[in-house]
Amino acid sequence: MNIPDLKIPRVVIVGCGFGGLQLAKSLRKARVQIVMFDTNNYHTFQPLLYQVATSGLEPDSIAYPIRKIFKKQKNFLFRWGKVENIIPEKNIVQTTVGELTYDYLVIATGTTTNYFGNADIAQHAMPMKSVIEAINLRSLILQNFEQALLTQSLKEQEALMTFTVVGGGPTGVELAGALCELKKHVLPNDYPELDFRKMRVLLIEGTNTVLQAMSKVNQHRALKYLDELGCEVWLETQVSSYNSEEVVFENGKVLPSKNLIWAAGIKGVTISGLNRDSINNRGRYIVDEYCKIKGCENIYAIGDVASMPTTNFANGHPQVAPVAIQMAQLLAENIQQELRHKPLKKFNYFDKGTMATVGRNRAVTESFNIRFGGFAGWLVWMALHLMLLVGFRNKVVVFINWLWNYINYDRNIRLIIPPYKRK
Amino acid sequence: MNIPDLKIPRVVIVGCGFGGLQLAKSLRKARVQIVMFDTNNYHTFQPLLYQVATSGLEPDSIAYPIRKIFKKQKNFLFRWGKVENIIPEKNIVQTTVGELTYDYLVIATGTTTNYFGNADIAQHAMPMKSVIEAINLRSLILQNFEQALLTQSLKEQEALMTFTVVGGGPTGVELAGALCELKKHVLPNDYPELDFRKMRVLLIEGTNTVLQAMSKVNQHRALKYLDELGCEVWLETQVSSYNSEEVVFENGKVLPSKNLIWAAGIKGVTISGLNRDSINNRGRYIVDEYCKIKGCENIYAIGDVASMPTTNFANGHPQVAPVAIQMAQLLAENIQQELRHKPLKKFNYFDKGTMATVGRNRAVTESFNIRFGGFAGWLVWMALHLMLLVGFRNKVVVFINWLWNYINYDRNIRLIIPPYKRK
Numbered sequence: 134m135n136i137p138d139l140k141i142p143r144v145v146i147v148g149c150g151f152g153g154l155q156l157a158k159s160l161r162k163a164r165v166q167i168v169m170f171d172t173n174n175y176h177t178f179q180p181l182l183y184q185v186a187t188s189g190l191e192p193d194s195i196a197y198p199i200r201k202i203f204k205k206q207k208n209f210l211f212r213w214g215k216v217e218n219i220i221p222e223k224n225i226v227q228t229t230v231g232e233l234t235y236d237y238l239v240i241a242t243g244t245t246t247n248y249f250g251n252a253d254i255a256q257h258a259m260p261m262k263s264v265i266e267a268i269n270l271r272s273l274i275l276q277n278f279e280q281a282l283l284t285q286s287l288k289e290q291e292a293l294m295t296f297t298v299v300g301g302g303p304t305g306v307e308l309a310g311a312l313c314e315l316k317k318h319v320l321p322n323d324y325p326e327l328d329f330r331k332m333r334v335l336l337i338e339g340t341n342t343v344l345q346a347m348s349k350v351n352q353h354r355a356l357k358y359l360d361e362l363g364c365e366v367w368l369e370t371q372v373s374s375y376n377s378e379e380v381v382f383e384n385g386k387v388l389p390s391k392n393l394i395w396a397a398g399i400k401g402v403t404i405s406g407l408n409r410d411s412i413n414n415r416g417r418y419i420v421d422e423y424c425k426i427k428g429c430e431n432i433y434a435i436g437d438v439a440s441m442p443t444t445n446f447a448n449g450h451p452q453v454a455p456v457a458i459q460m461a462q463l464l465a466e467n468i469q470q471e472l473r474h475k476p477l478k479k480f481n482y483f484d485k486g487t488m489a490t491v492g493r494n495r496a497v498t499e500s501f502n503i504r505f506g507g508f509a510g511w512l513v514w515m516a517l518h519l520m521l522l523v524g525f526r527n528k529v530v531v532f533i534n535w536l537w538n539y540i541n542y543d544r545n546i547r548l549i550i551p552p553y554k555r556k
Numbered sequence: 557m558n559i560p561d562l563k564i565p566r567v568v569i570v571g572c573g574f575g576g577l578q579l580a581k582s583l584r585k586a587r588v589q590i591v592m593f594d595t596n597n598y599h600t601f602q603p604l605l606y607q608v609a610t611s612g613l614e615p616d617s618i619a620y621p622i623r624k625i626f627k628k629q630k631n632f633l634f635r636w637g638k639v640e641n642i643i644p645e646k647n648i649v650q651t652t653v654g655e656l657t658y659d660y661l662v663i664a665t666g667t668t669t670n671y672f673g674n675a676d677i678a679q680h681a682m683p684m685k686s687v688i689e690a691i692n693l694r695s696l697i698l699q700n701f702e703q704a705l706l707t708q709s710l711k712e713q714e715a716l717m718t719f720t721v722v723g724g725g726p727t728g729v730e731l732a733g734a735l736c737e738l739k740k741h742v743l744p745n746d747y748p749e750l751d752f753r754k755m756r757v758l759l760i761e762g763t764n765t766v767l768q769a770m771s772k773v774n775q776h777r778a779l780k781y782l783d784e785l786g787c788e789v790w791l792e793t794q795v796s797s798y799n800s801e802e803v804v805f806e807n808g809k810v811l812p813s814k815n816l817i818w819a820a821g822i823k824g825v826t827i828s829g830l831n832r833d834s835i836n837n838r839g840r841y842i843v844d845e846y847c848k849i850k851g852c853e854n855i856y857a858i859g860d861v862a863s864m865p866t867t868n869f870a871n872g873h874p875q876v877a878p879v880a881i882q883m884a885q886l887l888a889e890n891i892q893q894e895l896r897h898k899p900l901k902k903f904n905y906f907d908k909g910t911m912a913t914v915g916r917n918r919a920v921t922e923s924f925n926i927r928f929g930g931f932a933g934w935l936v937w938m939a940l941h942l943m944l945l946v947g948f949r950n951k952v953v954v955f956i957n958w959l960w961n962y963i964n965y966d967r968n969i970r971l972i973i974p975p976y977k978r979k
Contacts, residue, residue, distance in 0.1 A: 134705070134706050135705060135706060135707075135708070135749070173971075173972070173973075174698065174702065174970070174971065174972045175970075175971045175972070175973070191614045191615075191616040191617070192614075192616075192971075192973060193614040193615075193616070193968075193969045193971060193973075194614070196971050196973070198746070198968075198970040198971060200745075200746040200747070200970070201745075201746065201968070201970065204745040204746060204748075210749070212702075212705070212706070213699075213702040213972070230706050231706065264971075264973055265973065265974055268973075275597065276636075279597065279635075279636040282557070282558060282635070283557050283558060283635070283653050283654065284558075285558070322623075322624075322627040323621070323623040323624065323627060324623070325627075326558070326633070524968070526956075526957075526960050526968050529956060529960075530953060530956065533949075533952060533953065533956070534949075537949050545616075545621075545624075545947070545949050546616045547597070547598075547621040547623070547624065548596075548597065548598045548615075548616060548619050548621060548687075549596070549597045549598070549636070550596075550598070550615060550616075550619070550687055550688065550691075551688055551974075
């Protein structure tokens, strides 16, 4: 794959999510050769995928070309390809674009949707973990409204207009809230022929509350906001199967719904070649306090795909961007320390807080025991997301879209491109 | 398809290009029921497709949801579907979403790429007539550069970096110019490992000049601009075949090129059911001065798919937006006149001029014998395109992108979404 051998240590990074991106950036002054692989040629700002799925933002404004991010970084090379296997004894990665040796290998592949082995849900539910999945979801939602206009059957029409979101984490809550806003402000203008009292948005959660990671205060706020927006929240309810027409629940209930969005679980994206016992039951690599994978010498994992058991987090840290970014910063420092034969630092998570938005003027954020709700929370949420977005142009375009949508109660990107095709 | 029968005349419009869009708008006060069909749920601003293909604009900023355009128009209904057949004796259209009767039927389906029966070109060349085709072309261009990094063969690398644009009309000229700007300002930053002297952009034209519809002065200007940008213009040259690896020309030359973009011909998109002799050899419906299709009573064609032979235009008017818009305005007026039993007006084309942009500060426009080139032409070109774009948000987003690209010599939307898959 035409990677020059520079006789300096080569750091191979797999994945350009928050972790991989930060690691490569933090190594910009290191005397190493960085080679990054990703199956996309862009970094995805995952926290805003739900706004792409609900017509609020262009896909292009939350994705950023990897080559553009690093165009001034001389020690960085990118190859658009997938790492398929690791041969740790030989320090080799095998990829769809050829083989490469490494001195340091960092796995930052993140997570994918976890259906917990339920094959019919995997086949018929819509995931929302990538730009392409978010675009597909947008197309499906709009296509189902077009379809609702055509049918003579009231039952089918209701099923087409019933949106079942499974999983009460931030993704599920934000998506359900955005769907309620589409119902309230946007779609009735587009489809005056339809009776929007028939449109239902349901949020299904297995435990007894939403936003597990948050304080009781904010959990209640989120439930109140969802209720105000007209979302039906079904707590302590589990989905047992789905056939693209009807959701069957473990309590025996059956709900006709042609839209099931699965935000109920994630699992790490692992690469073959490493010892099975380095991977836990959620597909995360078990790493030590230096992010080094159990049983490996020079292979690391950071971010969502890494699980570092600590006193506070027995099953690993929360799978959020700040953990990935902080692990990347630490690892970049440690790699440089090691090359200088200096002592290494252990990882120590600095928790800046957590947040979720339910709708306009309705968000919950908490940070160092300071909790915001409502309009204040919503402003904090927007400001922090704009700051984290990569690229000035993207910040501007997203800000204009948000301003526009706020003033006009609108969502502009209601395009079926490309049309969603059933699996 | 749940279209209510209102006992007022029903106008069925097929296609929401410039013509169909204008017709429906101009009929907003008419006592008719308008039913529009389109295979997309959005209107496409075709003149800027080449900027989507060359990473300058988001697809979403040149497309606009049809339902949003007409959300306040009470006499308008939209159905997302394809009209597959007309039964003129019964005044029925058969569509992918059901059958419908009409009182007036207006075909505004526009054109598609014409390969003139050359099956291998049709299979391997890239067209650029729709949003999806433009996105595919963007993906192919970027994928070929990723591929160029990987190959050991210099010959293959050159073929991957050789872009052959066929057709010297506005689309071909604008696309070739934009590719040259990518070569000059953008791609070398993304791919410092590649030698960009190897990147070639060729514009192939069968006649002895580009921009046939323009004055000699502006044709020469355009050729000069292309030359300044480093585009190789091959005049009086015709492509005879293409197998995705090599272009073979009629003069026997062979050019290794993995990118062939076909902008050399268009043909009307016709619907089965009407008499064959109402269609000319370029797939355009032959219409009279009222846009009524030859041999029909209440079926009309407007825009690119219509050919109205006149003294000045023996083979029909130029296939440009202003003709479609003016035909639509006339037809809307005539339909209302006819319903009031008043006399009808004949079509009289008011030619406002023509224009094409080659690159930054380099465009040619002409209007009422006033010709602009260079920076002035470029400003006029931008202003007119911004005015014609549908939707205020789109105007703002496009303007910001242009400003950004102008200041930074950049093209931001370099995302491979979704990856292009070879046919």
